[in-house]
Amino acid sequence: MSEPLLSVRGLRAKVDGEDGEILRGVDLDVQRGEVHALMGPNGSGKSTLAKVIAGHPAYEVTAGEILFEGEDVLELEPDERSRAGIFLAFQYPAEIPGVSIANFLRTAVNSRLAEGEEMDVFGFQRTLTEKMEMLKMDPGFAARYVNDGFSGGEKKRNEILQMAVLRPALGVLDETDSGLDIDALKIVASGVNRLSEADEALGVLLITHYKRILNYIRPDRVHVMMAGRIAESGGASLADKLEAEGYDWLHRAVAAV
């Protein structure tokens, strides 16, 4: 078997300028074409892991490595990681007033092309329209300013739209399900499923607090994060156990270590 799509080894990280590690030795492999769910209680470090993978400047990696397609990405800027194929769907996407989604996405697509090259405007428009239909988005959505005045559900859908257009090799979805009603959740989940179907090599790291989304996106692997480490890994049934029994048994197990 070739090297994993994503391989996190002994990763330790903290907020830049502060004491106290949030990630305390994370080990995690995601193979091409796999969907991994990362669960865990609030404050366990799930979102921090997502941001560190994407290269958020507020965090300092103190030890360990992140290999993406076998290459160490820790020295890469966030934009370089993005162009390499890592995509982070944000839990709280930033608002960029005055910049339309279409303009933003076209710029992002063009940033992947060679210097001086540009994607055909009409070709881009077709792609965008197609992806928006898939996510059941109103055609007028593309003209709206990025996340400006969006509802929680619109923001999350916009994140998946960007993933669909940018076609990364790895999608890290940070609590994409939170704040969604059941209809929106189904649309988002079916969008992710269709992306997986369209690209069999797509790897997904689905970070979630609740099992609910796993009723619609079946994970190949489930991991539970506790106090900055992966405390337990297993198949899809692990999520069922967490749903039924909560995290307490894991807390006790971690405390016993």
Add this chain to the structure above:
Amino acid sequence: MPRNETITELGLDEYKYGFVTEDKPVFKAVPGLSEDIVRQISHHKEEPQWMLEFRLKALEVYYSKPMPKWGGDLSKLEDTLDEIYFYLKPQDQMERSWDDVPQEIKDTFEKLGIPEAERKALAGVGAQYESEMVYHSLKEQWEEQGVIFESIEDGLAKHPELFRQYFSTVVPTHDNKFAALNSAVWSGGSFVYIPKGVKVEIPLQAYFRVNAERMGQFERTLIICEEGAEAHYIEGCTAPVYSTDSFHSGVIEIVVKKGARFRYTTIQNWSNNMYNLVTQRALVHEEAKMEWLDGNLGSKLTMKYPSCYLVGERAHGEILSIAYAGDGQHQDTGGKVIHAAPNTTSQITSKSISKGLGRSSYRGLCKVYDGAEGAKSNVECDALLLDETSRTDTYPYIEIDENTASIGHEATVSKVGDEQLFYLMSRGLDEAEAMAMIVRGFIEPVAKELPLEYAIELNRLIELEMEGSVG
């Protein structure tokens, strides 16, 4: 009132359009200001006696008024004024067609990269080069409609009665020290008359450029938009960089008659040694609508507050402005609306961007006179800081003498956020692109009101100014 701070000139942005074309002035007055200079200007322009007297009286007013103590730092301006030339005339004759324009001047336009604005012949283009109109053309259809679009000098010579009826009625000589100075030494500018009910579809464009070291620029523009008429006037300019201080002090007067609509658009991009002190004001009559769209880039200090005097019932005034204060620059800009009639409405939207040691100030006045029942005014000013060292201030003055008036004021200051940058970068944009995109988005509400080629130019200018702003 703000503290009078010395503007630090450390790390001045290199001015990107800082080239110089050799100039060949036909007549150059001695530097500095005097009664003799004023007489020479008037004589040279072959003006009627009343205008000479007007200029001389204005000079007295100018001498009698103290330097303003508010706004920006003008402490070094008096020295500057001793050194500049108050009048310069590159050619004796007005040019009528593009072919007659000297190659040297065409080269200057070419280097600016915006010759399309002239060449497309979208409109009658008046280009002001070194204080004087050198190129002026007017589409035949406008002449047929009775529209007058002349240099200010030709306006005075060819339409003396019309000119005298309105000249200096909107901005009187004694209005402020720099209006008085302009009144004494004005040279160049446009004279525009739109007859009753005439709708000018294509914008009237003037393009001018200051291009002689230490040269003062005192353009004067007078626009009369008659009842029910509609027009859009656009003026853009950019100046090369010089080592000594330079000075620009224009006066723009606009009369918008009953039911008329007028829009005045300016994009100014001065070299960063320029003092830019401009008085622009419109008198807005019953049910008329006036819009100022004002973009200020560059200069050492700009003090500019486009004004709408709403003197007729249901008159509407709008001021949209963008200011970019680069390193060492101070943009003191905003707007004034005077509600002097019932049910008048106004909107001020001001956007400023500051970088490095740049400083932008919003200074606005909203005055509602007693009896202006039902007047409504709304002010929105948003400041964007690109880094930790830039500065912004807000000075809103609100004077309300009418109980039924409704006034809104909203001010925001934001800094380009790390989360915004990270978000855009996580989609593949490098840091400079991400920064530029945030800034473009910030000015979008104003930029979208501009004609496309000007919006593109504005974005390009701001991007040039921002080069190197990412550490």
